[in-house]
Amino acid sequence: MEKVRFGIIGVGNIGTVHARYLLAGQVEGASLAAVCDHNPDKHAAIRRLTGDGVPLFNNAQEMIDSGLIDAVIVATPHYDHPTLSMMAMRAGIHTLCEKPAGVYTAQVQEMNACARECDVQFGIMYNQRPNPLYQKVKDLIDSGELGEIRRSNWIITNWYRSQSYYNSGGWRATWKGEGGGVLLNQDPHQLDLWQWLVGMPVRLRAFCQFGKHRDIEVEDEVTAYAEYANGATGVFITTVAETPGTNRLEIVGSRGKVVVEEGQLRFWRLRESETEFNARWQNGFGEPECWEVSIPCAPECSDHQVITANFTAAILRGEPLIAPGCEGIRGLTLSNTMHLSTWTDDWVDLPFDEQRYYELLHQRIAESVEKPAVSRTLDASGSW
Numbered sequence: 568m569e570k571v572r573f574g575i576i577g578v579g580n581i582g583t584v585h586a587r588y589l590l591a592g593q594v595e596g597a598s599l600a601a602v603c604d605h606n607p608d609k610h611a612a613i614r615r616l617t618g619d620g621v622p623l624f625n626n627a628q629e630m631i632d633s634g635l636i637d638a639v640i641v642a643t644p645h646y647d648h649p650t651l652s653m654m655a656m657r658a659g660i661h662t663l664c665e666k667p668a669g670v671y672t673a674q675v676q677e678m679n680a681c682a683r684e685c686d687v688q689f690g691i692m693y694n695q696r697p698n699p700l701y702q703k704v705k706d707l708i709d710s711g712e713l714g715e716i717r718r719s720n721w722i723i724t725n726w727y728r729s730q731s732y733y734n735s736g737g738w739r740a741t742w743k744g745e746g747g748g749v750l751l752n753q754d755p756h757q758l759d760l761w762q763w764l765v766g767m768p769v770r771l772r773a774f775c776q777f778g779k780h781r782d783i784e785v786e787d788e789v790t791a792y793a794e795y796a797n798g799a800t801g802v803f804i805t806t807v808a809e810t811p812g813t814n815r816l817e818i819v820g821s822r823g824k825v826v827v828e829e830g831q832l833r834f835w836r837l838r839e840s841e842t843e844f845n846a847r848w849q850n851g852f853g854e855p856e857c858w859e860v861s862i863p864c865a866p867e868c869s870d871h872q873v874i875t876a877n878f879t880a881a882i883l884r885g886e887p888l889i890a891p892g893c894e895g896i897r898g899l900t901l902s903n904t905m906h907l908s909t910w911t912d913d914w915v916d917l918p919f920d921e922q923r924y925y926e927l928l929h930q931r932i933a934e935s936v937e938k939p940a941v942s943r944t945l946d947a948s949g950s951w
Contacts, residue, residue: 668895725812
């Protein structure tokens with residue numbers, strides 16, 4: 568194979584982003600060979616985006632069976648991600664799934680099992696992983712430069728969404744349509760990065776507020792507290808109703824502290840570890856000598872095509888995936904656990920009770936009400 572022929576399932580906001588960079592030839596070794604959207608009312612607008620040379624399907628199975636594509640990008644609403652991904656993988660189609668991997672971990676377990684059985688590449692669109700800022704933080708942790716992790720805090724509140732955003736789709740911010748709010752829709756990248764950097768906790772306590780600031784069914788504000796096997800702690804705070812918002816990640820280890828904020832990385836390095844200093848210091852007040860160190864780091868970048876380019880290289884040359892699809896379950900586990908902790912008003916140990924979560928989620932799905940949607944069309948610039 569010299570070029571990977573991509574198909575896109577779901578041409579809404581994010582599907583349009585993928586189509587645009589593939590059509591522009593921004594991913595070496597990749598082309599847009601077909602698109603699929605089950606809503607015929609959108610087809611005229613999609614055709615204006617892609618032109619007449621890209622086949623347009625209204626049935627995913629037909630596109631997968633057409634022989635026109637080697638790989639697929641699944642960019643539909645969340646519930647369909649596992650079903651469509653498994654459909655493609657079982658047909659021998661390399662599969663790149665948008666985040667989140669799914670809505671509840673039980674369905675993602677099935678998808679991961681399918682991926683292990685099929686001889687295809689399976690990736691997830693965690694386009695924040697290749698961001699040089701987080702790559703450098705991971706390097707500081709993995710190399711031992713930061714020492715043993717003791718605390719992490721992520722305040723991620725720059726997700727402002729007005730009521731009109733939620734009114735733009737009847738399925739938006741409903742248990743039936745999305746299966747969650749800010750945790751499922753805005754925060755999958757941060758939840759993935761959180762566990763990617765500091766690991767998975769052993770237990771978690773969360774406080775989700777449902778429809779606190781917006782007329783929606785799902786969570787629009789969350790504060791969660793996590794505990795880890797080595798005694799470290801973590802706090803995760805998020806909302807869609809705060810402006811100006813904050814995006815600040817702080818990780819403290821026994822050898823220093825790293826902060827990522829406003830596109831900048833700052834690292835304070837202890838000359839000796841806090842553990843060693845504490846063991847030898849006998850003079851009361853005092854603390855280890857600390858240097859703020861300048862860390863070379865490439866400019867911030869989180870373009871989606873970086874993941875697609877890596878995925879293409881994995882197919883063509885066997886390069887390692889930056890974001891393997893089977894790792895998508897980890898961030899979803901955190902969001903499911905935060906919901907479950909709130910619903911039960913209690914701590915939740917990890918691994919958590921997936922069946923209990925499934926039952927409580929489906930109670931809410933049964934009571935879910937889809938809103939009237941405000942119709943939108945694709946404009947001349949290719950934006951919805």
